[in-house]
Amino acid sequence: MRLTQGTFSFLPDLTDAQIGAQVAYCLRNGWAVNLEFADDPHPRNTYWEMWGQPMFDLKDPAAVMYELAACRKVHGGRAYIRLSAFDATAGWESLRLSFITDRPAEEPGFGLERQEAGGRNIRYTARSYAANKPVGERY
Amino acid sequence: MPRPAAVDLEAAYQASGVGPVLEQLDRELVGLAPVKGRIREIAALLLVDKLRMDLGLRAQPPTLHMSFTGNPGTGKTTVAARMADILHKLGYIRSNHLVSVTRDDLVGQYIGHTAPKTKEILKKAMGGVLFIDEAYYLYRPENERDYGQEAIEILLQVMESRRDDLVVILAGYADRMDRFFGSNPGFRSRIAHHIDFPDYSAGELMAIGERMLAAQSYRFSPAAREAFARYIVARMQQPHFANARSVRNALDRARLRQAVRLFEGRARDLTAEDLMTIDASEILASRVLGAPAA
Numbered sequence: 001m002r003l004t005q006g007t008f009s010f011l012p013d014l015t016d017a018q019i020g021a022q023v024a025y026c027l028r029n030g031w032a033v034n035l036e037f038a039d040d041p042h043p044r045n046t047y048w049e050m051w052g053q054p055m056f057d058l059k060d061p062a063a064v065m066y067e068l069a070a071c072r073k074v075h076g077g078r079a080y081i082r083l084s085a086f087d088a089t090a091g092w093e094s095l096r097l098s099f100i101t102d103r104p105a106e107e108p109g110f111g112l113e114r115q116e117a118g119g120r121n122i123r124y125t126a127r128s129y130a131a132n133k134p135v136g137e138r139y
Numbered sequence: 140m141p142r143p144a145a146v147d148l149e150a151a152y153q154a155s156g157v158g159p160v161l162e163q164l165d166r167e168l169v170g171l172a173p174v175k176g177r178i179r180e181i182a183a184l185l186l187v188d189k190l191r192m193d194l195g196l197r198a199q200p201p202t203l204h205m206s207f208t209g210n211p212g213t214g215k216t217t218v219a220a221r222m223a224d225i226l227h228k229l230g231y232i233r234s235n236h237l238v239s240v241t242r243d244d245l246v247g248q249y250i251g252h253t254a255p256k257t258k259e260i261l262k263k264a265m266g267g268v269l270f271i272d273e274a275y276y277l278y279r280p281e282n283e284r285d286y287g288q289e290a291i292e293i294l295l296q297v298m299e300s301r302r303d304d305l306v307v308i309l310a311g312y313a314d315r316m317d318r319f320f321g322s323n324p325g326f327r328s329r330i331a332h333h334i335d336f337p338d339y340s341a342g343e344l345m346a347i348g349e350r351m352l353a354a355q356s357y358r359f360s361p362a363a364r365e366a367f368a369r370y371i372v373a374r375m376q377q378p379h380f381a382n383a384r385s386v387r388n389a390l391d392r393a394r395l396r397q398a399v400r401l402f403e404g405r406a407r408d409l410t411a412e413d414l415m416t417i418d419a420s421e422i423l424a425s426r427v428l429g430a431p432a433a
């Protein structure tokens with residue numbers, strides 16, 4: 001099941017040229033770009049691991065593609081990687097754009113659990129099949 | 140798309156906009172004839188290479204990494220910034236920015252500090268030119284645990300694998316750079332163009348000084364010009380002489396003395412002429428010409 005989080009997630013995965021063009025757009029706007037990765041795809045897992053520091057003061061998308069290549073070398077095919085862009089013009093960093101650049105080779109998706117509570121209430125829990133396995137063995 | 144059968148070199152030259160940059164280099168920088176000549180050669184080579192690529196004659200982009208050797212103040216940093224402009228106009232780099240660093244910007248203080256530092260600088264320079272001043276300080280053979288080696292390895296790797304993304308210019312004294320290349324053959328083999336910056340003659344330094352003043356709306360009085368010519372000759376003999384930089388520093392001090400003189404005579408009105416003119420006293424007050432320390 002294809003994870004749909006962030007911008008462009010209903011489109012086919014972006015090519016590197018398309019990712020580079022998005023980064024160029026971010027840099028033109030003066031946004032800082034950041035890479036993160038995660039192997040727990042639950043939608044409420046919003047704090048992903050950071051790949052290095054956020055990148056400030058870049059002039060060219062090649063710099064981000066360089067880090068993306070390094071991140072893929074370690075996590076490619078075995079985790080999700082996302083790229084986020086932050087705008088600090090208001091005096092604080094706010095997220096402007098965030099999209100998944102890489103996803104695991106297989107995405108087993110989520111199971112929905114129903115818990116029957118008192119008074120015929122139902123509590124729902126979405127559980128990602130991948131996260132049932134220990135960290136490092138998920139994908 | 141079919142390949143063109145013929146290309147128009149003149150049109151490509153005009154379209155590149157590199158001509159005005161070369162003319163500006165000629166006009167604004169005094170002397171440096173061998174440097175200007177080499178830069179013209181490189182520009183011609185790159186322009187022709189582009190046309191060859193358009194005709195499908197060659198697939199590999201040329202190596203553009205360079206080394207600038209010469210004494211301090213001979214214009215290496217200044218020319219590197221122009222080089223970024225030229226490479227940008229010719230379409231070899233995507234933006235015309237120059238990131239200028241020394242060892243301390245690249246090499247860390249503890250284990251694990253160097254790689255992120257070096258990469259951060261490389262990323263900032265990507266798309267443009269990375270200028271590494273006194274590059275030989277990266278290599279400290281006397282200390283085998285020196286973190287400089289780690290920076291060197293990352294640099295070499297990026298210079299090779301990211302040739303489309305950044306141009307590296309290494310700069311420093313000629314003899315030390317020679318030794319550095321001798322012990323780091325990886326750098327030598329990745330550098331295509333070596334440019335040597337000669338020391339300026341006294342006459343050239345005078346012309347540079349007058350240009351620096353004019354750029355800030357100052358000028359010498361005739362007596363001051365004569366005194367400054369003597370100052371240059373004397374300063375050239377002294378230790379730590381740094382060519383055009385010494386001229387710049389001397390003029391900064393002269394401006395300071397002029398301001399003090401005007402301030403002390405503030406009882407009378409000043410004309411624009413007064414505010415612009417550096418007098419002989421401002422030059423003669425220098426220790427270089429035997430004046431006692433103030």
Ligand SMILES: Nc1ncnc2c1ncn2[C@@H]1O[C@H](COP(=O)(O)OP(=O)(O)O)[C@@H](O)[C@H]1O
Nearest residue numbers: 167168169211212213214215216217347383384
């Ligand atoms: N040929 C020249 N004409 C005019 N100004 C020059 C020339 N060469 C150097 N300068 C000036 O001298 C100063 C020092 O030059 P710089 O490029 O920093 O030298 P380097 O990097 O070789 O030490 C700068 O302010 C520069 O503008």
Ligand SMILES: [Mg+2]
Nearest residue numbers: 212215216272
């Ligand atoms: Mg310099």
